[in-house]
Amino acid sequence: MNKIVTIERHIFEQQKHYPGATGTFTSLLYDLALAAKLISRETNRAGLANILGATEGQNVYGERQQKLDMFADEIIFKMNDHTGRLCAMASEEHDDILTIPPHYDTGKYVLLYDPLDGSSNIDVNVSIGTIWAIFRKVTSGAQGTMEDMLQPGHQLAAAGYIIYGSSTMMVYSTGQGVHGFTLDTSVGEFLLSHPDIRIPNQHKYYSVNHSYEKYWYPGVRRYVKWLQGLYGEGGKPLGNRYIGSLVADFHRNLLQGGVYLYPGDTRDEKGYQGKLRLTFEAQALAFIARQAGGYASDGAGDILDIKPHNLHQRVPLFIGNRDLVLKAEEFIRDNDKEWLDLYLPFRNGEDPTPKMNQTKNGKKKKKRAVVN
Numbered sequence: 001m002n003k004i005v006t007i008e009r010h011i012f013e014q015q016k017h018y019p020g021a022t023g024t025f026t027s028l029l030y031d032l033a034l035a036a037k038l039i040s041r042e043t044n045r046a047g048l049a050n051i052l053g054a055t056e057g058q059n060v061y062g063e064r065q066q067k068l069d070m071f072a073d074e075i076i077f078k079m080n081d082h083t084g085r086l087c088a089m090a091s092e093e094h095d096d097i098l099t100i101p102p103h104y105d106t107g108k109y110v111l112l113y114d115p116l117d118g119s120s121n122i123d124v125n126v127s128i129g130t131i132w133a134i135f136r137k138v139t140s141g142a143q144g145t146m147e148d149m150l151q152p153g154h155q156l157a158a159a160g161y162i163i164y165g166s167s168t169m170m171v172y173s174t175g176q177g178v179h180g181f182t183l184d185t186s187v188g189e190f191l192l193s194h195p196d197i198r199i200p201n202q203h204k205y206y207s208v209n210h211s212y213e214k215y216w217y218p219g220v221r222r223y224v225k226w227l228q229g230l231y232g233e234g235g236k237p238l239g240n241r242y243i244g245s246l247v248a249d250f251h252r253n254l255l256q257g258g259v260y261l262y263p264g265d266t267r268d269e270k271g272y273q274g275k276l277r278l279t280f281e282a283q284a285l286a287f288i289a290r291q292a293g294g295y296a297s298d299g300a301g302d303i304l305d306i307k308p309h310n311l312h313q314r315v316p317l318f319i320g321n322r323d324l325v326l327k328a329e330e331f332i333r334d335n336d337k338e339w340l341d342l343y344l345p346f347r348n349g350e351d352p353t354p355k356m357n358q359t360k361n362g363k364k365k366k367k368r369a370v371v372n
Contacts, residue, residue, distance in 0.1 A: 007033050007170065007181045007190035014174060024107060025134075025174075028085045029158065032132060033170055033181075033190055035079040039072045039116075039130060040168040040183060068122055069093060072115035072130060086111055087137050088144025090311060092280040097311075099143055108137045109157065110148045114280040117161075118245025127165035129247025133284040134158045149279065149311055153304035159284035163247050171197070171251070173291040178254075197254060199294045203321055205258035206238045207249040215265035219335030220299075223328050227259070246276065250285050250319065254292060259320035261328065263299060264339060272342045274298065274316035278308050282315050295322040299332045300340060300347060309349040316343075 005013075008030055015026045073093045080086050081098075084105035089098040092114040100106050113132040121128055134157045139145050160172030168183040170190055180194030206227045213221060222231050229237035238258060243249050249260050264272040276282050286296030286303035296303040296319040303315065318328045332339070 005192035007192070010179065010181070010192055014176065017176065024085050025109065025157065027083070028080070028109060028111075028134065029172065029174075031079050031083060031085075032076075032160070032172075035076050036130065036162040036168065036170050036190075037183065037188065038075050038079075039068075039162070040164055042071055043068060043122075043128065043164040044168075068128075069116045069119045076111075076113055076115055076130070076132075080111060083107070085109060086144070087142065088148060089113070090149050090279070091115060092277055092312075095312070097144065097146060097149065106142045106144075110135050110137060110144045112149060112279050112284075114277065117247045117281065118243075121243075121245050126243060126245060127163055127248040128245055129164060129251075130162040131247060131281050131284050132160055133279070133287070146311065150308040152307045153283035153286055154302075156283065156287045156304075159287040161247050161251070161284065161288070163251050165248065169193070169251070171254075171288065173288050175291065178288055178292045194255075197292050199254055199289070199292050199321055200257035201321075203238055203257045203259070203324060205241045205253055205256060206324075207240070207242045207253060207258065207260040208262070209242055209244070210240075212265055212267070215267045215271065216263060217265070217332070217336040217339045219331040219333075219339075220261070220263045220265075220328075222335060223331035224261075226327070226331070227324075246281060246285070250289075253320045254289070254294070257321055259318065259324040259328070261318045262316065263318070264316040264343060270314075272339055273346055274314045276315055276317050278303075278306060278313045278315040279311060282317050282319075285317075285319060289319050293322065294320055295325045297325050297329055298343075298347065299329060299336075300344060301329075306347060307349070 011026050011029050073091050077089060077098060081100055082104045085107040086100060086109050087106040088110050090112045091098060111134055115130055116128055117131050118128040135148060135151050135155060136157050137144060137148050139147050158172060158174045162170045169180055171178060171180040178197040180197055181190035182193040183190050208224060225231035227238050229235050253260055262276055264274045282303050289296045298316045299318060318325045
């Protein structure tokens, strides 16, 4: 019989590698696992519990907040606000830091999370997920500050995600490899099912929303043609799989090999900045990808090297097998100087909000021709 390892047992065994560990960080990880169980329970009975559908509110991005979004957001906050392990939290659903109530103790970590990624898929029963990241506090004082939140991803203490699909899985890393746990609902425990995950060297899939191809910069367009075996000498094409739920697309490619991309584009004035959230989505997944032997880039460089300048900063994302992501950077470097001239100042903390369709003298530019 195979050895059965619960997530609690695995976390405590990992703690043994750190002689000075106090158990605080270990308990924080287990609290996130417990929150995942509660969210999983609700997502699996959503249609029966009258919880499906949108609320009347909008989040900071102007998107309608789903009922399950709000439930997940509240559960994660309440699971962690009173433990004395965190000094602050931040959620994609709120425009500012979530402070620890004054009558509770504070700790030396901060937690950033996307409570329910892919929530637009809730009503059609497609896999969704939770993404989370943990930093060590870098400022003095009891309460966490924005400085504690806006750290580059290479300073992460841990990151992970939970995917709610045909089964519920929690995947996490503390910088010592990537491990996946599947929830056994019959006993209510996460059991180790995917130890030491490594992205396969053999690529199988690429994941991108082709409906925005019209707005891609030339290098991105050529890169996708290369993935299809239609550019240059032509290689074996990768299969196209796109769910529209970042966690689900990333999880598939992590286990089976491939690349996910959501590039900057020309849809509007700020389209060049990308769409995905750096602090709530990209940093955590980039950390996991690196620990699994992969790589994540914004097209200009390593996601984990970016110093965020805004809690809700957006970013382009290319993530998966290292060689595939490096190839994307090559195509962009050789073909997309226009995008790089716009994006690099923003990446470095400037926000010029340029007029995408105007020249310096205010005259309209011609629409970009399609590049094959």
